[in-house]
Amino acid sequence: MSYHDLPKGNADRELGRKIYMDVLDDRRGFRYDQLGIEDPEIWAEIFEEMGKVAREAITERGQP
Numbered sequence: 001m002s003y004h005d006l007p008k009g010n011a012d013r014e015l016g017r018k019i020y021m022d023v024l025d026d027r028r029g030f031r032y033d034q035l036g037i038e039d040p041e042i043w044a045e046i047f048e049e050m051g052k053v054a055r056e057a058i059t060e061r062g063q064p
Contacts, residue, residue: 002032002038002043003017003020003032003037003043003047004032005040006040006043006044006047007040009044009047009048010048011051011055012047012048012049012051012052012055013044013047013048013051014047014051015050015051015054015055016046016047016048016049016050016051016052016054017047017051019050019051019054020046020047020050
């Protein structure tokens with residue numbers, strides 16, 4: 001299973017997925033076939049943490 005097949009999740013996961021897909025998905029070294037991570041739980045965790053950090057960074061800057 002790739003990150004393309006991961007079911008939708010909470011708001012942090014979806015934000016992290018959006019960031020990853022828009023910024024890293026097609027970049028050399030970050031593509032699914034280059035990373036070798038097949039566990040959907042790992043992808044869910046990666047996306048959720050990315051989303052959480054992005055949301056916290058926005059909040060720290062005084063944004064909603």
